Structures are given as C-alpha cells and as structure tokens.
Amino acid sequence: MHPQHPAEAGPPMITARLSGIRLAGMVSAVPDSFMTAADDAKIFGEKDMRRILKNTGVKQRHVTRSGLCASDLMLPAAEVLLADLGWEKDSIQALVVVTQGPDYLLPATACVLQHRLGLSTSLAAFDINLGCSGFVYGLWAVSSLMSSGLKRALLCVGDMSTRSASPLDRSIWPLFGDGASVAALEADAGAGPMTFVLGTDGRGAPNLILPVGGFRHRPRFPETSERRKCADGNVRSEEDVHMNGLEVLTFTLNTVPFLVGSILDAAGWSIEDVDHFVFHQASTFILKTVAAACKLPPAKVVIGMENWGNTSSASIPFAMCDKLRAQLESGSKRLLLAGFGVGWSWAGVALTAGPLVMPEILVVADQPPEHPLGPPAEPEPGTSEETPTTGSD
C-alpha cells in the first residue's frame, strides 16, 4: 500500500516516456437530457437512494433518451475545439476514437467520424476498445504515433453507457452518465516528457462486462434479452452491462496505489511535486478510498463527477474540464492522471499540461443525426429516380 515502493508487491507494469508532444486543448460534451438522484429515488426508493448517493456522489447525469451515439457528441466537440485552437482541419493527421459503444460493429467509428468532421483523407484513423483506462491509453497511443513524425492529432473518448444499462440495476444506473471528450495534441519540440505506466489483467474480464452483442454471443435472443432478478439482487439481462462493484473496489485497491507509485517513480516525482491527481471518476467513494490508500492529500485529488456521473473513458477529461478549466487555461500544472477498471486495464501518466484551450462543456441536443453516414448521394445527372415498372396503365 505504499506508493513509493511499487515494485515490492504490486502487479507488473510497463513504462514509457515520450517527449516532444504537447496537449494543446480539451473539451467535453453531454446530451441535453439528464436524470437526477430524485428521479433515481423513484426507482430505488428514498432510503436506498440516500445510501447510493453517499457512495456515488452523483447528483445528476446526462442520459440520452433518443439513441445518441458517443460520436454524435465527439463531432460537435471536435468542431468547437478545432475552431478555438484555430487549427485547419487539413492539419489533423491522426484521429483515434476510444469507445466501447461504437456506432457500428464495423466500420470503425473513427473512419465514420473522419468523414463527418470533414477531415483530410490523408489521415490515420482507428478505434480502441477501452473504458475506464481509455483516456490515458489513448493519450499514450496517440503520443506514440505522433513520435513517428506526425504533427497534429485528435483523441476522442467516451461512451453512452446508459444505453447498455438496466434502469433497474442500482450498481449501474444511478452511477453512469453519457458523455464524450476530445483532446488535441501537437508536436512541439519544447514539450516536456509524458511518463506512462500501463498494465492489463484479463482475469478481471467477468467483473465488468457486456456479455452479449459481440461475436461470442450474438444479441437479441429472447433468452439473452429478458431481464431477470440476478444473484446480486439487481434486475438485468445478458444484454445489459454487468458490474461486480465489490470486485471493482478490491481490484482498485490492489492496483492503483502501485500504479500511482510506479508513475511517481518513473517520472522522478514525489507526491508533493504533483499539483493535481485526476483519477478515473469511478465513484466518489472509490476516489476517496483510493486517495486514502495512496496517502494523497485530499485537496489534490480532483473529484468532478457530481453533475456528470461516471463517464467511462471520458471521466478524466470531464473532471479536468469541470474542476481545472480556469487553472489549465491560464497556466501549466503538474498532473498525474490514472485510469483503471474494465478489462482489467489500467494506465497512468505524469505530465505538465497547460496553458490549454478548454472551451466550456458543451450541451448537445439529444437528437441523432438523420444521415450519420453522410447525406444520400445526389443522383447522377440524366438518371431517373423513378422506380422501374414492368406493367403499363
């Protein structure tokens, strides 16, 4: 439990140190529809909801009611960020989307988003399937790519987690919110190092899982879509996400103190050197428990999920946009970011960030696009749109 000595008893982790890449800007976005703890109390009862609220610390979270996709939030977020940065769309050379809720099983959401954003076709684009650890993994992946000579890139993260949640599952429904964030990165020879630590342990896969929908179990059979009361007392189907909160907490307590210690060791920093610790916003209770286990000063641990909930891979950017915007817009801060959860997967980074371009959190109309793959093709001149007929009047 001593972050200063991670190698003694913690899980093995890899480290990577990258220089010359600058985090230039960041923005987050939510749908305009939301639910409050009072709404949840109607489902779970006042008494239980008081206890749940004490654990989650989530007073409201944004919840799509229309079937919005994460990319529908990434699109306006990226537009606003690029405009505020003053970056030409043609200058973006890589677009990486981190999500567990892709628009389609194929093609990659990043490919669809490249076209919707009007970015150059001279661009590398792909998806990464990660959640809680996804922002830091994405930062590492994009920075590594850029080290090969790219100038500018966008990292889009986020999920519409409520779309795969049972409204009757109290371990999930009152905790998760829908949201997405976009970060802009730029090559800058003067940018200081980013020191990453990453790890994986697939033994944790059953503890946070959406069992049906991939190729292992195809969706929409009556036996997988029927919601039943489960052993943990929650009501859900196999097509709803399942989380074993107890396993998540013990995994977190067994991993994060060593992750934090490893990052500090690798960066040559002490706890005192860090201005802000921004962890995956798993739940307020987990954040406070982890902060205590790591012996971190509570004032340095950012908790920014009261109005957004747990927003999966976007939760670290949401906490930064919500709680650190003024500081990061005007100056630079030494940050330790760490994501941990679904996989199990974990990743952390020590970096000096700022000043950043950070537009206000966007509230986007909860209205899916009419043509998410782009407008229908115009008919070729001289061709007829009339349906051919075989008979005559």
Added chain:
Amino acid sequence: MIEAAPGTAREDHSLADLEGWDSLAAVSFVAEVNARLGLTLSAKRLTEASTVRDLIRLVDGNLED
C-alpha cells in the same frame, strides 16, 4: 455501514438476515478495513461469508497472513 446501533449484530447473525447488509455495505466494509488496517480483503471470500463470524475470521485471517 448497515445503519444499525453498535452491539446489535452478534457473531452468529446470518448476513442474509442482517438488515442493511447488502452489496453497498460489503463495499463499505472492504473500504473500512482497508482504511483502518491497510488490508484489502478478497472480494470472492467476502462474497462467500455467510455470518458475522465469517467476516471476523476473514479479517483475522488476513491479519495473520
């Protein structure tokens, strides 16, 4: 944690019958043990506990390790 007055839970109490003992209470129990004793209990073994005595043994066993 279970919102019961101190001393009301006996060692032979079944957790299933203990009012307020549920997944939220179990999570709080793990956090409390971690904060007070620096131990992280096994989620699997905690799930297998059926009485208050099992919880005590689980913590005692970890302390002896």
